[in-house]
Amino acid sequence: MRYPKFYPKKHDLAECKRCIYDERIPGISFDDNGICNYCHQYDVMDQSYPNDERGGVMLQSYIDQMKKDGKNKPYDVVIGVSGGCDSSYMLHLAKQYGLRVIASHFDNTYNSRTAVENIQIMLQKLNYDLYTHVVDNQEFQRILRSFFLSSVPEIDVATDLALATVHYMTASKYGVKYIWQGHSFRTEGISPPGWFYMDAKYIDTIHKTYGDGKIKTLPLLWMTKWMKWMLIDKIKMFRPLYYIDYNKEKAKKFLSEEYGWQWYGGHHMENRTAYFANNYYLPEKFGIDLRYSEFSGLVRSGQLTREQATQKIQEKKPFDEEILDEIKSRVGFSDSDFERVMNAPPKHYTDFKSYKETFERFRGLFYLLYKAGYITRSFYDKYCVARQQ
Numbered sequence: 001m002r003y004p005k006f007y008p009k010k011h012d013l014a015e016c017k018r019c020i021y022d023e024r025i026p027g028i029s030f031d032d033n034g035i036c037n038y039c040h041q042y043d044v045m046d047q048s049y050p051n052d053e054r055g056g057v058m059l060q061s062y063i064d065q066m067k068k069d070g071k072n073k074p075y076d077v078v079i080g081v082s083g084g085c086d087s088s089y090m091l092h093l094a095k096q097y098g099l100r101v102i103a104s105h106f107d108n109t110y111n112s113r114t115a116v117e118n119i120q121i122m123l124q125k126l127n128y129d130l131y132t133h134v135v136d137n138q139e140f141q142r143i144l145r146s147f148f149l150s151s152v153p154e155i156d157v158a159t160d161l162a163l164a165t166v167h168y169m170t171a172s173k174y175g176v177k178y179i180w181q182g183h184s185f186r187t188e189g190i191s192p193p194g195w196f197y198m199d200a201k202y203i204d205t206i207h208k209t210y211g212d213g214k215i216k217t218l219p220l221l222w223m224t225k226w227m228k229w230m231l232i233d234k235i236k237m238f239r240p241l242y243y244i245d246y247n248k249e250k251a252k253k254f255l256s257e258e259y260g261w262q263w264y265g266g267h268h269m270e271n272r273t274a275y276f277a278n279n280y281y282l283p284e285k286f287g288i289d290l291r292y293s294e295f296s297g298l299v300r301s302g303q304l305t306r307e308q309a310t311q312k313i314q315e316k317k318p319f320d321e322e323i324l325d326e327i328k329s330r331v332g333f334s335d336s337d338f339e340r341v342m343n344a345p346p347k348h349y350t351d352f353k354s355y356k357e358t359f360e361r362f363r364g365l366f367y368l369l370y371k372a373g374y375i376t377r378s379f380y381d382k383y384c385v386a387r388q389q
Helices: 037-048 053-069 085-096 113-126 137-150 157-174 200-210 223-232 248-259 272-286 291-300 306-312 321-331 335-343 356-361 363-371 377-385
Strands: 077-080 101-107 129-134 178-180 236-238
Touching: 037 291, 077 085, 077 157, 085 101, 085 113, 085 248, 101 113, 101 157, 113 129, 113 248, 129 157, 137 157, 137 200, 137 321, 157 178, 157 200, 157 223, 272 321, 291 306, 321 335, 356 363, 356 377, 363 377
Parallel strands: 077 101, 077 178, 101 129, 178 236
Antiparallel strands: none
C-alpha cells in the first residue's frame, strides 16, 4: 500500500521540528537539525516570491505588462472563481490594480448554495463578467463513479482539471494572455508529490477502464490543446497571492465586511465533491489528511504556532452525512456498493496510463515553459522531475 495511514498517529514517528509533517509524508527527509525538506523548500520559495515591498514592486511590474498586453482587448486577465476565499480575494485585488477581469467558472453540478451566492455577490459588486461551463450532469456522475471503482485517491480530479481547462478556454475565447490562480504556499502549504496526480490521459484511462469511456462535455487538458494555448496563444499562469502579505483569516473578515461574502466552513468546502473528498473519502479510505499540508504552511508563515497546529490536527474533520447520501444516490451506489468501494484495496496513479512519462521525457521543454511563466514551478517539480511512488 502506497498511502501511509494517518490514523491513529504513532508516537515514535520522526517529526519535523518546525512544521507538523512527519515521516509518513511522501518524499520527506530531515536535516541534522530535524527540519524537513519541505520547510527548506518553503524558505527558497519565500525568498523567490517576497511578500514585502519587493513583492509589491514585482507584482506592479507584472500588472503593468498585463495592461500593456491587454490593450485594445476587452479584458486583461482571467480569474477562476469558486466562491472560495482565495479566488474572491483575487477579484478584489484585481479591482484595486485597475484590471479588467473576465471571471471563469466550471460547474460540476455540486456547487454549494453559499458558493453560488458568493460568486454572484462578488461579480455584481465588482461589475465583472462571467464565463461558465456546465458539465452534463449524467456524464459527470458516470465519470465520478469510474473513479470510485478505480480505487484511486483522486476522486475529484475531473473537477480540478476541468476547472483549469475552462480557464484556458476563457482566455483563448477572449484573447486574454494571463490567468490568475488563487494559490498561496504560505496558507495552503506545499502538497507532497505522490499524494495526488492528474492529467487528461489519466482521467480518460480511468473512465475507459471502469465506465463507458464517453467524455463529451467535461473539458480535458489534452497535451496538443495545452501546447497550443501556451505556445501559440501565449497564455501564461500567475499567482498574485505569492507577492502580497496574504492572511486568510484577515481576508475572510475583510470580504465579509466589504462585500457580504460568506464563509463556507472549511478549506475546499465550497463544493460538495471537494468537501466529500477532503473530509471523508481521503481520510477514511486512504488516511490522507490535507490539513497536514495546510497547517504546516500556516506554521511556516507564522500564521499558526506549531503547538496550535498540533492541537488543531487532532480535531475531527466536520462532515455532513447528507452529502454522502447525495453522492451515493447520484452515482447509483447502494450502501453495500459503497461499502465495497471503501474496502477495496487502494490503487495508485502509476497503475494507469497517464502523461507522466511524457512530462518527464520533455522535462527540458517544461523547464523553459516554467521560466517563461507558462506553467508554475510546482507543476514542474511534481510532474516533470521524478516519478513518485
